[in-house]
Amino acid sequence: MTIPVGIRRKLGIDENDTLMVIVEGNEIRLRKLEPFVPLNDNDPIWKLVGIAESGRSDVSEKHDRYLADGEMDRWKK
16 A cells, blocks of 8 residues: 555654554554653663562563463353
8 A cells, every 4th residue: 555655744654664554434544653662671660560469579570471371260260
């Protein structure tokens, strides 16, 4: 698909940008994904990871495993 140059300029879209495709009814919408800056190792939020209700201190390392276990438990019910 080609996006006209005038629209690309107006939205600041260049060849390295990523666009999200959204379907709404019989319309296709494109949205430019804005880049984000990942947290660095010194960010204070990391001190809070894993100390919530679970009481587990390894949530940051085993996050996906805990989510999968929770989903399996939910499916069994």
